Amino acid sequence: MEFDVREDGTPFSPNFDDVYFSSENGLAETEYVFLRGNGLPQAWERREDFTIIETGFGTGLNFLATWKAWRETQPKTSKLRFFTIEAFPLTVKQISDSLKNFTELETYLSCFCSVYSKPTTDRYNLLFEEGSVEITIFIEDINIALPKLNILADVWFLDGFSPAKNPAMWTPVLFNEMRRLSGKGTSYATFTSASMVQKGLRENGFKIKKQPGFGKKREMLSGVYCP
Numbered sequence: 001m002e003f004d005v006r007e008d009g010t011p012f013s014p015n016f017d018d019v020y021f022s023s024e025n026g027l028a029e030t031e032y033v034f035l036r037g038n039g040l041p042q043a044w045e046r047r048e049d050f051t052i053i054e055t056g057f058g059t060g061l062n063f064l065a066t067w068k069a070w071r072e073t074q075p076k077t078s079k080l081r082f083f084t085i086e087a088f089p090l091t092v093k094q095i096s097d098s099l100k101n102f103t104e105l106e107t108y109l110s111c112f113c114s115v116y117s118k119p120t121t122d123r124y125n126l127l128f129e130e131g132s133v134e135i136t137i138f139i140e141d142i143n144i145a146l147p148k149l150n151i152l153a154d155v156w157f158l159d160g161f162s163p164a165k166n167p168a169m170w171t172p173v174l175f176n177e178m179r180r181l182s183g184k185g186t187s188y189a190t191f192t193s194a195s196m197v198q199k200g201l202r203e204n205g206f207k208i209k210k211q212p213g214f215g216k217k218r219e220m221l222s223g224v225y226c227p
């Protein structure tokens with residue numbers, strides 16, 4: 001899988017013809033779309049254990065921003081479980097180069113990069129802060145990895161390049177599996193408002209809330225599972 005960096009420094013996938021995150025400000029986008037879109041950090045207040053599933057690990061920006069928000073708001077005794085699926089993992093250099101300008105994440109990035117190396121197994125597990133933050137990266141196509149999971153998500157981060165450019169990421173398998181792995185109050189957020197995404201979510205019991213998108217994007221979606 002090819003990997004490129006645009007002139008403005010934004011990581012880019014030539015194969016998918018799409019960026020990994022917004023060229024306007026990737027970290028602000030993550031905080032707006034995925035954290036605020038899911039009502040975080042308020043939604044994890046007083047939770048001793050919290051589970052997030054992400055579709056598309058990419059550069060790890062969403063994970064590192066979540067870890068930072070978790071550390072700033074939660075006691076060390078509570079546990080964050082972050083499950084993410086990535087078919088085309090990046091190298092540690094590609095990750096550190098992509099995120100080096102986000103100085104707010106510096107501590108988390110260097111901690112992550114000190115132990116991460118491009119995974120060679122289909123399930124890659126890392127523990128941080130004495131196990132209070134755990135990430136599991138499934139190195140497989142989403143349509144193969146999700147049916148193997150047996151966990152209940154509190155929150156979904158639906159990332160994964162635009163549906164028009166990467167329809168394989170937004171299949172009925174994703175939406176059916178979201179239903180199977182969600183419970184009362186599980187929420188999701190995504191940067192896209194594509195109609196096929198709305199349809200898949202609605203047909204599987206998720207409410208659709210449209211909000212202004214980040215930066216130049218007109219709309220994004222978020223909502224809760226309400227079968």
Ligand SMILES: C[S@@+](CC[C@H](N)C(=O)[O-])C[C@H]1O[C@@H](n2cnc3c(N)ncnc32)[C@H](O)[C@@H]1O
Pocket residue numbers: 019020021055056057058059060061062063085086087088089140141142143159160161166168169
């Ligand atoms: C927009 S990027 C994710 C950005 C990421 N969340 C971040 O914080 O950098 C989308 C990711 O989905 C991965 N991907 C694309 N198609 C996939 C598939 N069918 N199964 C699993 N991962 C896929 C790509 O390799 C890419 O890393």
